[in-house]
Amino acid sequence: MTLIGVAWPIHAMAVSVSVSGEVGRPGVQSLQGNARLADAATAAQIKPEAYVLGASWTQQSKQFEQKRLQVGLLYELGAVADQARREGNAPLAALSTKLRQWLQAMPVTGRRVANTLDPGALAANDADNLPLDDADTLSYPRRPSTVRVVGAVQKSCELPHVALQGARKYVKACATQMADRDFLYVIQPDGQVFELGIALWNESPPMVLAPGAIVYVPLDQRLVAGAADKVFNREMADFIATQPLDGGVLP
Incomplete structure (x- = not known):
């Protein structure tokens, strides 16, 4: 009997990331696939008054x-x-x-130091755009x-x-x-x-x-x-x- 292998599509599990502070969409963001920092920051809509240098990422x-x-x-x-x-x-x-x-x-x-949490910089540099884990948090305070x-x-x-x-x-x-x-x-x-x-x-x-x-x-x-x-x-x-x-x- 010949066995025929069937390739089933593998979907990366969604991760939930909580974003707070000076953002347009605070709260839990459900991100599909292999989510990275830029995905969460972009989905949260960081406000111009956010102090990106003081942002924090916890795991x-x-x-x-x-x-x-x-x-x-x-x-x-x-x-x-x-x-x-x-x-x-x-x-x-x-x-x-x-x-x-x-x-x-x-x-x-559980704060983790990142080179940058600026959405634009993250999108432009894959090395800084690190992967997220489920239940991570991002916070963008005022200056x-x-x-x-x-x-x-x-x-x-x-x-x-x-x-x-x-x-x-x-x-x-x-x-x-x-x-x-x-x-x-x-x-x-x-x-x-x-x-x-x-x-x-x-x-x-x-x-x-x-x-x-x-x-x-x-x-x-x-x-x-x-x-x-x-x-x-x-x-x-x-x-x-x-x-x-x-x-x-x-x-």
Whole structure:
């Protein structure tokens, strides 16, 4: 008996993507086939006033990794506070406890950094036009007018954005405490994180901060040694970067 193979058409399953913010069609978009970022952005009809640089893309597949990062950071901040109490360093104990409470209140978003979420740019460059998964979200906020300074500071600051002003000037306007003297971290509104050297021996070239950027002032590595590892401050900046531009509160 001869068996004749029959080729059945294979249809890619539809994906549902939720789009919010400054869009003409907010809500869940049901996209057919091998949907990509440009498909969701185009279907949502991004408004001219949307701040595309601060748009965020989240995926459930990223949440486990980010939750593990958050748990590790919470443990280290708790260890820093305990060590500071044993050493009689009450200001460091209070600061690390405050940062721990702030970090604990942050949601695990699953934010994924993309080169661009601009519909036109996505349509023009296949390399940036990445595939979507079911239950992904896209958010397009309004353009902010401030820069935030958080971390090893007496009180977190929200300062007016000044064109071409570097990170160090923002930090000077926000009193620091227990701060590292060699580095700062800049979190741009698209979620990219940059380490800046600020000492004479490692000074980085000037960096332009976009509206909505966050400057994370790291804890002095010498004060937290033994309780937190050497990548603690970088990982703090990385987790802060997972928060959407229009979400979260200052510690």
